[in-house]
Amino acid sequence: MRFSAFNALPRLLVFAALLAMPWLVTSDYYVNIASQIVIAAILALSLNLLIGFGGMISLGHAAYLGVAAYLTIYLTAHAGFGHLTGAVIAIGATTVLAMLFGYLALRASGLGFLMITLALGQILWGVAYRWASLTGGDNGLGGLKRPHPFGLDLNDPIIFYYFVLFFLAIAVWCIARFIQSGLGQSLQGTRDQPRRMRALGYNVWLIQWLSFVFSGFWGAVAGLLYAYYHQFVSPQTLHLTTSAETLLMVIAGGTGTLLGPVVGAALVVILKNVVSAYITRWLILLGVIFVAIVLFMPEGLVPGARRALRALRGSSRTDTVAEASSIAKDGA
Amino acid sequence: MPRFCILLSTTVLAVLALTPAQAAEPLKVGFMTVRSGALAAGGRQMEEGLKLCMDEHHGEMAGRKIDLITADTAGQPAVTKTKAQELVERDGAQVLIGPLAAFEALAIDDYIRQTKTPIISPSAAAEDLTQRKPNPWFVRAVGTSAQAHHPLGEYAAKDLHYKKIAIIADDFAFGHEIAAGFQRTFEENGGKVVQKLWSPLNTAEYGTYITQIDPDVDAVFAAFAGGNGIKFLSEYKNYGMQKPVLGAMTTVDEGILKRMGNEAVGVISAGWYSAAIDTPANKKFVAAVRKAYNADPGYYTVGAYMACQFLNNALEQVKGDISNKEAFMKALRNVNIPESPYGPVKLDKFGQPILDITIRKVEKKDGRLQNVVIKTYPAVSQFWTYGADKFLKSPVYSRDWKPAK
Structure with a gap:
């Protein structure tokens, strides 16, 4: 992952757009939508770590979002903990839950892994639904007041937006560093050639488990911010549909890229919340868009757009060797 | 600094200039319904009820045009919050009607408090919304879960002389609260709930539950929401069960009664509304609904219709001037409608209507199934006869509230 100008430009553009967002829109409503996109992006980035770089397709990622959100609200609003303590414990x-889930799920790979994560996620949903004395059952858990870290009033939509954007920046940076690190590189090795990696003496299970836990950690951060944003959590947060939606964000945006999940998150959140105001059957539209992505850009929006740009440039230049090497590097 | 002063003064002037014009502007009312997902059937009935009421007032209340903005919450709490923000922040809604489900109403509870937006709930029945967690900006246009089922418990023991009853109910808060309310008054009047069966909301087949029912009971109390009542009653008959069935308001709601057959005949239930209530106000309402939609009004239709009437009543009290939110909210809490499809309606200090509760029996009349009224308990409070203080001291009704004996 070398930062050539061509590679860095879209990222810088997206980053600049995110930074300037509150000045580009007319209403707090859109700032709040942007905050939701950022929170969803953090979750999608953490799931992408498993899918794009580890080749582990999980259908239980809502577990981290939901559990962290439940814990945050329960601890701070109902058990009398302070915001900082509540956040740290959550x-x-x-x-720790991710450690346990990783231990259980990584006994299998491929479809088996998928099914175990699905089952674990659904168990948590069942617990949240049934353990009504703790979770409020299907009525959910609310009552959280947003914290005031360093004197910042998070009730202000713009301040809250920059607050979550700050976390997204850290998440992107940490995940980028992780991918470039020896551990991240060997994770991609286990994705492509698990047997060869094993033969080379790598502990494939440990590499995958550590990545799983790292991914769970960022899922938890997304859950914390989710709790601050919504000030409410119900079993639907833990439901399979949340996991599937996150998976959709990753796949639509482009697995194995840093920008992809962010673009995917924006796509899904905007369709679900903004477009649904104009089109009643927005779910059908989401389906059509997804089919279009699969047909025309099966690798996802971000890599697909890159390919299209490259094809445009390629037709005007003859420097094909350099292009090919840039393509090769891009995957890493 | 001078520039700031100019800016400030022009802003103040602009605001002042705008204020008198406001009275003539249409009043923006945000309506949260469900158009996609499992709850969409109820959402459509709510839209029908609301439209009927708006048409009745020709889109004008207290001299002000009503600008109705509709949003689809998809029945998901997280989306509900975004939709509330959309209505309030982007579209400038000054009053909200909705949302459909209790968990949706709870999801925006904090937001409503923060933005101080008056909200009228047309269907969410969760007890605590007007009990242990009352929101000063919230009023409800329907009964609480147990409000109709306290009287039913007493009726089952005193009038029907049942001694032993088995309860089967949907395993979610609404089912828990109905079951507990019924059990409380039934047992206080000498009855005994010997069994409580909880079936998941998405149960495909009730056979396993029906076969568990104790053969010695006098009757079965079945508390279901959505379309579950249809499935349960038809399977109950198919299994050859002879014991009489008592139902919750939503087990045999008019919204689903039209899809039932003879298995529903004879089911006794309680509710704050029945399409068969014989008053001029209700007859007129039912005729209008039958004309427009060719169906009897049920829970959601009448709930949304009444939420809209509440709005009208409150707006008339403040003469259409909603600029003073506190005054408007006071008027909304002070809603008093002597004649409505429900019967006379007043609100208690928690924002919860005091309603006439009817005991209804499903009969075939005029070629269709109807909830024929057999008894009326006038002016029933959400606290039944216990009084607010005593009632609120005990925890909210739940799954574990009093196990079966």
């Missing part, structure tokens, strides 16, 4: 406990 993220810590969710990461």
